[in-house]
Amino acid sequence: MSTTELFLIAMVIILGVPYLIWRVFRTDYWAPLVVVQILTGILLGPGVLGKIFPDYYATVFAPPVIGALNGIAWWAAMLFVMIAGIELDLREVWRQRRECGTTAALALGVPLAAGCLAALGLMAWRDGWMGTDTQPWQFVLGIGMACAVTALPILILLMEKLDILRAPLGQRVLRYASLDDIAIWAVLAILLLDWKRVGHQAAFLAIFAVAAWAFRALMDRLKESDRYYVSLIWLAAVGYGADWCGLHFMVGAFLAGAIMERDWFNLERLDGLRHNVLLVVMPIYFLSTGLRTNWNIGGTAVFVAAGVLLVASVIGKLAGVGIAGKVLGWKRGDAWLIGWLLQTKALIMIIFVNVLLDKHMITSETFTALLLMAVASTMLTVPIVAPRLKALGYV
Template sequence: MHAMSTTEVFLIAMAIIFFVPYVLWRLGRTDYFAPLVVVQIITGILLGPGVLGKAYPQYYEFVFTADVVKTLNGLAWWAVMLFVMIAGIELDLRKAWEKRRESGITAGLALSVPMALGAVVAVAMLGFPGWIGDKGLPWQFVVGVGMACAVTALPILILLMEKLELLRTPMGQRILRYASLDDVAIWGVLALVLMDWQRIGRQGLFLVAFGIACVLFRRLMPKLPERDRWFVALVWLAVCALGADWCGLHFMVGAFLAGVVMDAHWFDQEKLDGLRHNVLLVMMPVFFLSTGLKTAWSMGGAAVFLAAAALLVASVAGKLLGVRLAGRILGWAPGEASMIGWLLQTKALIMIIFANVLLDKAIITSAMFTALLLMAIGSTMLTVPVVAPKLRRLARAPGTREELAPAAG
């Protein structure tokens, strides 16, 4: 009998990664409550060791050998680095600065309130074994989990607002401003959580070198033809990620920094949009599968689901409360705060990436990672079914019609 090579088994794994979620999404017609990316994340969990691997261990041991998993992880790293870099490029902080009072109040409350509630849940979980990682300090665990509850997934938010025909409206642009500011804060808090005081010299050296390199990089890029900027950007991404990982932060922090110092107008917007969609189509499913392989149910399904439910309540309630407070301060029309809050509580990719970093650094355990992953899935699946009727009601209200009309040009 022919013994399959690593290449052949790898290709079987790739076929499974792309075939299974697509069939579930298409035949199940889940797009209204679970976009394809959410189905891919769920499929990654089902294909992992805790579900299908436990039911059919021979299948799991045959397909996901050590060599195949290493290869998949390498692809997943590059996929998520590209995705995070693009998210950084697409941040438009100039618009947020132009309307800094409104943006600052809303983004601040939308971030701080769910973070505080998530931190309360995290403190309660510290009283039980199995949630905090071997290398995690209590404050890192509490701040990390709290921030995971406050995350808004900007790239997924864009996809959902496109589906709701909200993206190109004045209100859609407002929501993107709030999410953009929170995105910057998220990665700043992550960098703080990952600070290694035993390697502070390396981290200081990286930040100084990065600052100098940014000045040179930003002078170079506008002088290059656009076709060359894409190649230079990829080299810049690899170097920044390497530097961040070398100094004890994480390559994902470096990937975000690489993107955030780039200006979107350096690139053709259609090509940038195409790259984001192609990364989601071609590369990110591998990341979702790789993420699913990290899930664990060793504490028992009931405990993990209970933790996920508590985190989801803290996340959603905190986001709605924070945005409602902002709406009262800024005098928004009735119903605006509720709709904006539900959109900003969308988690999905960015929170999963954030949780992956916490897991890689052993700040959280696999069980905690699984609870956060389930919370992210629940958060994202709630968004469109809850927001769509609210959006229809707002569209009929005289005070908000102009905000929901497509922007001119």
């Protein structure tokens, strides 16, 4: 078969299998479609069906097909991260800076510390978790941040599902998550700092600052329909610059969106763009993520590591938000509710650990454990939060 035919067969599998699972088994309450797509990607990858049916894997996911899928996946993830950057509302965060700063710092800092301890435990347990091109501090900090991540785009989707996104509670949670989102990308930039290319990185940041000023001036003068198109050009340019200097194109994608004003876009249209990206191209990113999973050091060890990381992540997040609730005098039950909402990981965490894997800071086994942790933590959110929202009178 030609590469085109194999590509289209792969697309049928990527789009068809998770949709059928989602619809037939009605998983939406505990596993939204995006979670099913991630799990399907793992099952379709080399670690599961690739080992059971090696001929299937070698034929359908041949190198030319993988190359085509990867290109679409990169662009899909960049679009999604840019939209996450646009969603940041730092002006409202600044107006409520004491509450937002306290909550965001504790919601990030405590699970970060718990994740770092878990990473040290993995290193002491056995070899095979740390990548070849990294220092121990980079590995420990990377794992810690992966445990602390809150996935802003998926959080928005889940709060839409729970009908609280535009409610006061939903807006509070978005403000806390926005600050943590900035911290995630700042830490990633520190992890990727390359002293051999620090001149390139400084040059990129200087050029970016000037270009961002000119871009913002241009966007103020454009009508909304033109802003979408110009944003795509800006995204590609900033992504290239970030990757050229060694910061990775995903850091560039976040920077490209973060300097944009949410007021430039109609919120309904921006939500529609995010939904369309999820519908049309993000399933390919999930599949390509699943194709990178590995179980070479033993499936049991990977599952144990995923469990340890999940416990560190959940307990750390709930403890951090619980402390914030006591300090700020929240009403009873709010800290538990907000802690679980901020526990949502999935996409941004998966993008974050993909970058760590690309830069050889973690092994594919560590990547698999982190991926399982992200999926599990996201699947827990709605079943735990939905009953509490009703009990506390939010819905």
